[in-house]
Amino acid sequence: MKFLDISEVSKQTGVAASAIRHYEEKGLITSLGRRGLKRLFAAGVLDQLALISLGRDAGFSLDEIRDMFGADGLPALSRAGLHLKADDLDRQIERLSGLRDMIRHVADCPAPSHMECPKFRQLIRISTRRKRSRQEKRALPGRS
Amino acid sequence: MKFLDISEVSKQTGVAASAIRHYEEKGLITSLGRRGLKRLFAAGVLDQLALISLGRDAGFSLDEIRDMFGADGLPALSRAGLHLKADDLDRQIERLSGLRDMIRHVADCPAPSHMECPKFRQLIRISTRRKRSRQEKRALPGRS
DNA sequence: CTACCAGTTCAAGTCGACTTGAGGTCAAGA
DNA sequence: TCTTGACCTCAAGTCGACTTGAACTGGTAG
Numbered sequence: 001m002k003f004l005d006i007s008e009v010s011k012q013t014g015v016a017a018s019a020i021r022h023y024e025e026k027g028l029i030t031s032l033g034r035r036g037l038k039r040l041f042a043a044g045v046l047d048q049l050a051l052i053s054l055g056r057d058a059g060f061s062l063d064e065i066r067d068m069f070g071a072d073g074l075p076a077l078s079r080a081g082l083h084l085k086a087d088d089l090d091r092q093i094e095r096l097s098g099l100r101d102m103i104r105h106v107a108d109c110p111a112p113s114h115m116e117c118p119k120f121r122q123l124i125r126i127s128t129r130r131k132r133s134r135q136e137k138r139a140l141p142g143r144s
Numbered sequence: 145m146k147f148l149d150i151s152e153v154s155k156q157t158g159v160a161a162s163a164i165r166h167y168e169e170k171g172l173i174t175s176l177g178r179r180g181l182k183r184l185f186a187a188g189v190l191d192q193l194a195l196i197s198l199g200r201d202a203g204f205s206l207d208e209i210r211d212m213f214g215a216d217g218l219p220a221l222s223r224a225g226l227h228l229k230a231d232d233l234d235r236q237i238e239r240l241s242g243l244r245d246m247i248r249h250v251a252d253c254p255a256p257s258h259m260e261c262p263k264f265r266q267l268i269r270i271s272t273r274r275k276r277s278r279q280e281k282r283a284l285p286g287r288s
Numbered sequence: 289c290t291a292c293c294a295g296t297t298c299a300a301g302t303c304g305a306c307t308t309g310a311g312g313t314c315a316a317g318a
Numbered sequence: 319t320c321t322t323g324a325c326c327t328c329a330a331g332t333c334g335a336c337t338t339g340a341a342c343t344g345g346t347a348g
Contacts, residue, residue, distance in 0.1 A: 007294070016336080016337080017295080018337055018338080019335080019337085021297095022336060026335095034296095035344095036295085036343070036344045036345055037294095037295060037297090037342095037344065038295050038296075038345085039295080039296090044259055047265060047269075050268055051246070051268055053272075054239055054242070054243050054268075054272065055243065057236065057239060059201065061334070062334080062335075063334095068247060068250070069250065073258050073260065074256075075258075079252070082247050082248070083248065086244045089240055089244040092201065092240060093240050093244070095198055095201060095202070096201075096202050096233055096236060098198070100234060102195070103212060103229050103230045104226070104227065104230045106212065106213065106226055107226035107230070108223070112218075113217030114213070114217050114219075115188055115191065115217035124195055124198075128194040128197075128198060149324085150325070151324075151325080161325085162307055162308080163306060163307085165326090166306060170305095178326095179315075180314045180315055181312095181314065181315095181324095181325060181327090182314085182315085182324075200305090205304070205305090206304080
């Protein structure tokens with residue numbers, strides 16, 4: 001098996017070296033060891049980083065991503081917990097589809113202000129039922 | 145037409161009053177005027193706030209959301225620009241679907257570590273082609 | 289052997305999106 | 319008229335996810 005140093009990993013994934021260190025520190029990935037001070041990674045870390053970036057894009061926090069996949073491939077969440085996350089994603093996907101439709105509508109609708117267009121307002125109504133649970137979390141008053 | 149004060153709007157949308165003020169300051173919404181110091185909003189602001197929350201969930205920044213819809217319903221972006229945003233969303237939706245499939249796979253696959261499961265690794269490969277342009281932006285070195 | 293330089297640590301800084309706190313205002317009810 | 323209390327402004331603080339900078343280390347090429 002080939003070992004990669006951090007710059008190699010960074011180059012191949014597009015993830016900054018500082019971010020890679022940050023992920024290791026937070027427990028999302030692990031390095032196999034060191035050559036001197038320098039970290040050595042297994043090739044599998046490339047997939048893990050792709051996965052992390054996917055999760056980040058989906059709006060998950062680093063902690064959530066770690067819980068879902070683990071640095072070692074062992075999720076901290078139960079099967080049920082994982083399915084709940086997947087359900088979150090299903091709702092999110094529906095919301096995004098609605099938003100996409102609205103944007104395309106805005107692009108094509110000749111009405112002067114889309115807010116006055118009944119079809120547009122209906123699209124909003126349709127898409128704004130159903131939030132995912134993570135969303136609620138964000139809306140909570142900060143507990144500092 | 146009925147006018148709503150900020151607490152009414154907050155109650156009906158679940159958006160904090162401080163956030164509503166923040167959105168007005170950033171130009172995402174407008175208030176019709178004041179009664180004394182107090183802002184008065186038209187009922188339409190409820191839909192606008194739903195839209196903003198949708199856009200935030202999709203990962204758009206407040207600036208992007210303003211460009212897409214405008215406080216007054218007049219987007220700053222061209223039709224073409226809007227379609228690009230919608231295309232971004234299409235890609236994002238595909239990525240999220242892939243992530244959802246992976247999470248469900250992790251939940252159900254009996255392999256000890258999903259990173260060793262060929263099917264899982266293939267799911268990663270499938271989902272990690274195609275990033276949206278906004279994602280690139282985030283990956284750029286900060287120009288601070 | 290020594291210099292080089294990619295890589296390291298740790299603390300501090302940045303960015304977006306709000307939140308919080310202190311002190312002020314004013315329409316409305318007693 | 320006087321007092322509330324909801325809302326106001328403005329500055330500063332917070333949170334997550336990194337980034338940046340300064341000072342340091344240690345294989346490797348010359």
